[in-house]
Amino acid sequence: MGLYSDLREKLISDYAKLSPQMQKAARYILDHPNEVALRSMRALAGAADVPPSTITRLMGAIGVETWQDFRDHYQSRLLDQPASYAQRARETQSVENDANRDEHLLESIARTEIDNISAAFSPELSSRMIEACGAIENARHVFIVGCGAAYPAAYQFAYAYRLFRDNGILVDGHSGAFGDELRGITRRDLLIAVGAKPYIRDTVQAVRFARDQHCPVIAISDSDVSPIALDAMTKLVVRDHSQSFFQSFTAALSVMQALVALLVARGGQKALQRIAVAEEQLAAFDTYLED
Amino acid sequence: MGLYSDLREKLISDYAKLSPQMQKAARYILDHPNEVALRSMRALAGAADVPPSTITRLMGAIGVETWQDFRDHYQSRLLDQPASYAQRARETQSVENDANRDEHLLESIARTEIDNISAAFSPELSSRMIEACGAIENARHVFIVGCGAAYPAAYQFAYAYRLFRDNGILVDGHSGAFGDELRGITRRDLLIAVGAKPYIRDTVQAVRFARDQHCPVIAISDSDVSPIALDAMTKLVVRDHSQSFFQSFTAALSVMQALVALLVARGGQKALQRIAVAEEQLAAFDTYLED
DNA sequence: CAAAAAATGAAACATTTGTTGCGATTGTTT
DNA sequence: AAACAATCGCAACAAATGTTTCATTTTTTG
Structure with a gap:
């Protein structure tokens, strides 16, 4: 054998x-x-x-x-794993070639990402997130906007949210002109806006339009005074530190996911049932691959 | 006690x-x-x-x-990584207080997210990411596919990548039928596929099509034997643990960002110049809001 | 030194663990 | 449609594990 x-x-x-x-x-x-x-x-x-x-x-x-x-x-x-770990650290230190420069960069990225996430779940941010959930639950329609690099975070929330609530609308310009979906927005609705520097014009204009209609805004942004967060009802300021040229949207995505998790947890059995129904629909459309 | x-x-x-x-x-x-x-x-x-x-x-x-x-x-x-994770989970379960339940949930989420990211930058995964970069640099065209909850990660990479390379193509079905973009794919190209359970049919079919054309695949997935990763050249298996019903794509997004950072770092001055040009173009289109 | 207290190990106990056997179910072939 | 083989899950089994009990030994104390 x-x-x-x-x-x-x-x-x-x-x-x-x-x-x-x-x-x-x-x-x-x-x-x-x-x-x-x-x-x-x-x-x-x-x-x-x-x-x-x-x-x-x-x-x-x-x-x-x-x-x-x-x-x-x-x-x-x-038991062997820690050994190879230490060995690798030694190798990395000894030789200074191109390959382990990449490894150093990755280690540095990992640390930064973890810091960003830790900061996003500070007590202060946590309570803001819970507060945001209350607003989301009471809104008639929930609009979500995020452009460019912030689009993934916005999409993530919209996608998950639509599995258990049917009042979420992703503002992404896929249906005609950008912002068209916002028509008819009122003070009873809610806008969730995601964006960091450099601020994209479309996102900022969507926020301003919502504010003009007295619609409350939840802002996920990089600063309390960013044009997105400035007049927001709830400000979720997340760190976007990054080792590279681009800012990191990991923490923003994580916050979005956490909001969904909170909403589902608070929604109880009813939310879970809605999710089950949504999954069945997707299965009916043959979306998933059966194992 | x-x-x-x-x-x-x-x-x-x-x-x-x-x-x-x-x-x-x-x-x-x-x-x-x-x-x-x-x-x-x-x-x-x-x-x-x-x-x-x-x-x-x-x-x-x-x-x-x-x-x-x-x-x-x-x-x-x-397993020094998830040190007090199990204990924390038990505490979260034991306390059935409604007021604190949300905060406990958020703490637990934070812990899990950090664990996911830590695992994504393990020595093994790091070396695979470096390996993946080499393949990306040598590919003629770089296709990126990811559906549903995985779309944000795919989009994130495609968006950033296109700022310094012009051979990236996001396969998202926005331009006609899904997968249409893949026509003409060859062994000299590369497909980056993102997806976790439940696997979406479109993604898997894109991978299979690429494999049939002998195109190498880089898979970002939740398992070595997922239908996306099974035949992949490079497998980046990331954890998607989550406290909620949905899996977490934070680690996947982080890996995507890290790949971009690596590519830019390895691309040197030339990559930075291309980024500068792209930014100027966006400014010309009045995309950004000047401060 | 004798009585009380503490410590010890063998055995008994209920529980859990890994494995095996068997009928039911599924999918395929004739 | 019938027959066959493969696969599956339940239940039974023996071996092991963690804990408790209890009689014996050792140590402490008046």
Whole structure:
């Protein structure tokens, strides 16, 4: 019997030959290797949503005698990891070539991104987000605008929001002239605007138009005094520090996702039901690929 | 009950007060912390040369309810990244207060997002990203595809990329039928595909089409064996853990931004000049608002 | 020294774990 | 349509795990 230096590769190469349920199990194992090392087989089966017997069968299918052998393999893999980590750090320090300059840049990016996210979930911002949720829940229509680099964040919110509420409108100019969707906006509506420097004219004009119609604004921006946030009811000022030329919208996206999570959590059972219905509709349109 | 950030200290401070046999056990645990995380209590007792009951008594002596709690602590210590994540999750669950529930949820979200990003910049993923950059630089055309919740990440890359390279094409179906942009794709091109479960049919078909034309694929996905990543040349598997119903695309977005940053850094002066030109064009179109 | 207190290890206990067997279900072929 | 094989999940099983009990030994104390 051939011994594999890493069972992971064996699992990947044999993946296609496995039965659907075993694929499900293999997939979970590939995605969560540490759980193999730390949790019990039954717990792992439960997490992967397969009966325990499937795991046992998977062992046989990939040529592993017993679960213990499999687990041992993943345990030693877990113990070896810190070693290679340290070794890599040493290598990075010793040689000063082009390749590890890239690695340094990536490490620096990672730190910055984490800082940005941490700042976005400070107590102050958190309470503002909760406040924003209240406003969203009471609005008649919820408009979302964000252009250029801010478009992903706006789209993200609009996409998720529409799965459980049907009063969200993404202002992106895809339906005619930009801002056309805003016609008829009133003080009972709400505009969520995303944007950082350099501020894009369309976004700012959308905000101003909404303000003129006495529509409250929730601004996700890079400054309290940015043209987007200046007159906003709720200001969510997120950091967009970045190692590169472009600003980072990671924190903005994260805040958008957090808003959705909050809304769903507060919406309770009803929100979950709506999501289920939306998913069924998507399935009916054959949007998803069945596993 | 006082919670210690590290039970190790508790073990050391109480060491003198323990009975001889318990000291023997405590000594072994302090010397072999990983064994606590990986082996069974009986096995540990055997290794420490004490009866199992001594371990149970030691638990009570240092104020730990059960062996499971003790083991959990050492397990999360072993995976130093999500250190107190499990504990935090448990706390969030235990407190059923409506007023604080939102804040706890946000804290939990923040923690998870940071974990996701940390994992995305692991040594393994970092080297894959550098590898991906090489492929991007040598490709004739760079196609980017991502649907549904993955669209923001795809858009983000395409938007930034087009500021310094003019061979990027976002496959989003805005120009006629979906996938129409892919016509004429060859082995000299490159497809960057973003997507997580549930996999959207359009994305998967785009990947398959590219593969059929022998076009290499860079996959940003949630699993090594996802239909998007399975046959990909370079697999960037990012975590999408989330406290809410939806998966998080924060890490995917962050990876996209990092790729752009890498490309610009490697592109040197030439890339910066192109960016300057692009900005001037946007200014000419009166896109930005002058301060 | 004797009585009380503490500590110890073996065994018993209920629980959990990994594995196996079997009937039911599914999908394919004749 | 019937027959076959593959796959699946439930339930039973034996082995192990964590905990408790209790009699014995050791230590402390008056």
